Amino acid sequence: MVTTTPESLVKTSTEETLLSPRFYTTDFEAIANMDISSQEEELKAMIAEMKTDYNRYHFVRDEEFKQSWDHIDEKTRRVFVDFLERSCTSEFSGFLLFKELSRKLKGRNPILAEIFHLMARDEARHAGFLNKAMSDFNISLDLGYLTKNRTYTFFKPEWVIYAVYLSEKIGYWRYILMYRHLEKHPEYQFYPLFRMFENWCQDENRHGDIFKALLRSQSKMWQGWQGRLWARFFLLSVFATHTLTVHERADFYESVGLDAQEYDREVIRKTNETSARAFPVTLNVEHPQFFQRLENCADRNEELKAIDLSNAPKLVKFFRKLPLITGIFWDLLVLYLIKPVDAESLRGTVR
Numbered sequence: 001m002v003t004t005t006p007e008s009l010v011k012t013s014t015e016e017t018l019l020s021p022r023f024y025t026t027d028f029e030a031i032a033n034m035d036i037s038s039q040e041e042e043l044k045a046m047i048a049e050m051k052t053d054y055n056r057y058h059f060v061r062d063e064e065f066k067q068s069w070d071h072i073d074e075k076t077r078r079v080f081v082d083f084l085e086r087s088c089t090s091e092f093s094g095f096l097l098f099k100e101l102s103r104k105l106k107g108r109n110p111i112l113a114e115i116f117h118l119m120a121r122d123e124a125r126h127a128g129f130l131n132k133a134m135s136d137f138n139i140s141l142d143l144g145y146l147t148k149n150r151t152y153t154f155f156k157p158e159w160v161i162y163a164v165y166l167s168e169k170i171g172y173w174r175y176i177l178m179y180r181h182l183e184k185h186p187e188y189q190f191y192p193l194f195r196m197f198e199n200w201c202q203d204e205n206r207h208g209d210i211f212k213a214l215l216r217s218q219s220k221m222w223q224g225w226q227g228r229l230w231a232r233f234f235l236l237s238v239f240a241t242h243t244l245t246v247h248e249r250a251d252f253y254e255s256v257g258l259d260a261q262e263y264d265r266e267v268i269r270k271t272n273e274t275s276a277r278a279f280p281v282t283l284n285v286e287h288p289q290f291f292q293r294l295e296n297c298a299d300r301n302e303e304l305k306a307i308d309l310s311n312a313p314k315l316v317k318f319f320r321k322l323p324l325i326t327g328i329f330w331d332l333l334v335l336y337l338i339k340p341v342d343a344e345s346l347r348g349t350v351r
């Protein structure tokens with residue numbers, strides 16, 4: 001839904017698909033009662049670091065933002081605004097979850113309440129900055145409306161920890177790899193947002209480290225077979241979502257001079273390598289079928305979208321989609337069953 005004023009557009013809803021950034025809720029009671037004693041020192045050190053607030057003066061729209069962007073061509077503008085909207089929604093979803101956790105844990109689990117409060121501070125800045133960037137293109141997200149009307153997915157605390165850890169770390173790699181690429185190829189930097197990513201991604205990196213401490217504080221999350229199965233499940237889900245999203249939005253990555261396939265693979269390789277510091281296992285991304293099967297899923301996803309957009313009757317659409325959906329599930333299942341890499345035995349050597 002959109003409302004318009006003569007000069008700008010306020011979006012109150014964003015398209016919700018399987019690939020859209022999700023909004024989460026969880027069992028706050030269980031988190032309040034979580035025993036974090038084994039990682040308490042680490043978490044206190046993280047609170048001290050977060051309080052230093054390295055990026056307090058980073059998110060400032062300096063002179064370079066104060067200009068007209070009319071020279072950006074229509075196609076680049078469209079894919080860029082879509083990128084901003086997705087990023088803003090996912091930063092904002094992090095903000096809401098952290099804010100709610102901090103509110104619910106106040107007076108019950110002071111360490112966690114404080115740490116979530118500090119993370120919410122960062123995500124609010126990130127989302128706000130992206131929303132301001134959108135307004136340069138005469139569009140903005142009505143975040144208050146989104147808060148009330150978006151569907152919230154319930155995740156058990158353990159799932160929240162696996163999923164948020166990965167989304168912070170993959171966020172770090174997405175921002176820093178794009179930053180490094182544009183540092184080498186400034187001719188593609190058509191808008192000053194990208195140069196903010198170097199310090200910005202350090203926030204995500206710290207958030208990831210906080211979730212690493214939470215994960216390591218819960219021994220059942222990394223000891224035993226269940227922890228290993230969940231770790232594989234979340235790694236694969238996050239990597240599959242990333243591949244599908246990047247392939248679906250290849251035009252945006254090309255607009256900044258990135259090869260979408262190469263970028264996707266590099267982000268996944270790096271995130272997988274990083275997660276060996278927290279997870280009991282990582283995926284064997286060097287397996288010859290790994291990226292091939294993930295990219296098959298992305299191709300099938302494109303075909304599914306084309307069928308959805310066609311004028312065929314519902315039943316015809318269903319039968320055309322069925323083999324594609326089965327194919328995606330089959331590929332994901334084969335990928336899930338590839339022997340993982342044991343990260344526990346590497347612990348202490350991985351940097």
Ligand SMILES: [Fe+2]
Nearest residue numbers: 091122123126
């Ligand atoms: Fe963020």
Ligand SMILES: [Fe+2]
Nearest residue numbers: 168203204207
């Ligand atoms: Fe974050």
